[in-house]
Amino acid sequence: xxxxxxxxxxxxxxxxxxxxxxxxxxxxxxxxxxxxxxxxxxxxxxxxxxxxxxxxxxxxxxxxxxxxxxxxxxxxxxxxxxxxxxxxxxxxxxxxxxxxxxxxxxxxxxxxxxxxxxxxxxxxxxxxxxxxxxxxxxxxxxxxxxxxxxxxxxxxxxxxxxxxxxxxxxxxxxxxxxxxxxxxxxxxxxxxxxxxxxxxxxxxxxxxxxxxxxxxxxxxxxxxxxxxxxxxxxxxxxxxxxxxxxxxxxxxxxxxxxxxxxxxxxxxxxxxxxxxxxxxxxxxxxxxxxxxxxxxxxxxxxxxxxxxxxxxxxxxxxxxxxxxxxx
Numbered sequence: 292x293x294x295x296x297x298x299x300x301x302x303x304x305x306x307x308x309x310x311x312x313x314x315x316x317x318x319x320x321x322x323x324x325x326x327x328x329x330x331x332x333x334x335x336x337x338x339x340x341x342x343x344x345x346x347x348x349x350x351x352x353x354x355x356x357x358x359x360x361x362x363x364x365x366x367x368x369x370x371x372x373x374x375x376x377x378x379x380x381x382x383x384x385x386x387x388x389x390x391x392x393x394x395x396x397x398x399x400x401x402x403x404x405x406x407x408x409x410x411x412x413x414x415x416x417x418x419x420x421x422x423x424x425x426x427x428x429x430x431x432x433x434x435x436x437x438x439x440x441x442x443x444x445x446x447x448x449x450x451x452x453x454x455x456x457x458x459x460x461x462x463x464x465x466x467x468x469x470x471x472x473x474x475x476x477x478x479x480x481x482x483x484x485x486x487x488x489x490x491x492x493x494x495x496x497x498x499x500x501x502x503x504x505x506x507x508x509x510x511x512x513x514x515x516x517x518x519x520x521x522x523x524x525x526x527x528x529x530x531x532x533x534x535x536x537x538x539x540x541x542x543x544x545x546x547x548x549x550x551x552x553x554x555x556x557x558x559x560x561x562x563x564x565x566x567x568x569x570x571x572x573x574x575x576x577x578x579x580x581x582x583x584x585x586x587x588x589x590x591x592x593x594x595x596x597x598x599x600x601x602x603x604x605x606x607x608x609x610x611x612x613x614x615x616x617x618x
Contacts, residue, residue, distance in 0.1 A: 327380035365446035383446035451489035493587030567607025
């Protein structure tokens with residue numbers, strides 16, 4: 292009886308060790324990756340979610356589990372990737388260019404040589420909205436007003452500064468510049484605490500829907516006088532924002548002229564080829580499903596997703612592009 296008890300105990304103990312080892316082995320095989328995005332009212336956050344959703348469907352096959360983090364935007368994401376705090380991130384094409392060249396926010400740090408491009412996504416426009424009662428009809432009318440140019444660490448902030456400086460406006464002295472996160476601006480315009488706000492985003496955007504749906508009437512302001520800016524920076528291009536996306540806006544025209552960039556998906560040279568390959572493959576192999584996950588992806592093509600990239604393409608992504616005949 293005693294022998295039987297000892298044997299049973301030994302078998303149970305062995306089974307616990309075996310099962311525990313199995314759990315540890317399974318956990319060890321799972322690679323957790325984090326995608327940095329932007330504010331929850333923009334397109335970056337759902338873009339990260341769309342990528343994670345597609346990849347996580349194959350988590351048993353690849354052993355990859357993606358999570359999404361709302362962040363301060365492009366600059367934050369690139370810096371966090373370089374520091375190893377994020378694995379992937381969404382960043383504006385202009386910020387990717389500046390990071391690789393050691394310009395703007397990276398002037399003191401120098402070129403971010405470990406930054407790697409994976410693919411580009413939707414086009415983004417730099418827009419300016421203003422309350423109708425603030426009597427703002429052009430960039431020049433911002434003088435003396437309260438204007439949000441974007442939080443430090445966001446791509447939109449530099450876009451706003453570029454547009455202003457191209458029109459001879461000093462954002463430090465000509466008006467009261469706010470450094471608010473994008474999600475705060477629509478409500479503050481409606482509350483009368485600010486008069487106008489810049490934002491860079493793909494359309495349609497919840498940010499602009501919120502801003503134009505309140506009691507205080509809001510309109511889009513044309514951003515022109517930027518030919519010199521476009522000639523200086525290759526990542527900018529003329530664009531137009533369609534008013535059909537925002538029926539609550541006070542604009543009467545069908546489109547408002549502005550300029551834009553592209554949203555890009557970036558990572559570090561230190562992230563493994565297998566992880567980058569798997570994520571790239573799943574997004575491109577499920578291209579139609581991916582483009583249906585957000586209206587901003589309408590008109591997107593696979594070839595277009597390889598444009599607007601100034602950092603070297605990650606070897607893991609390049610492996611897939613060569614297999615798929617895209618490179």
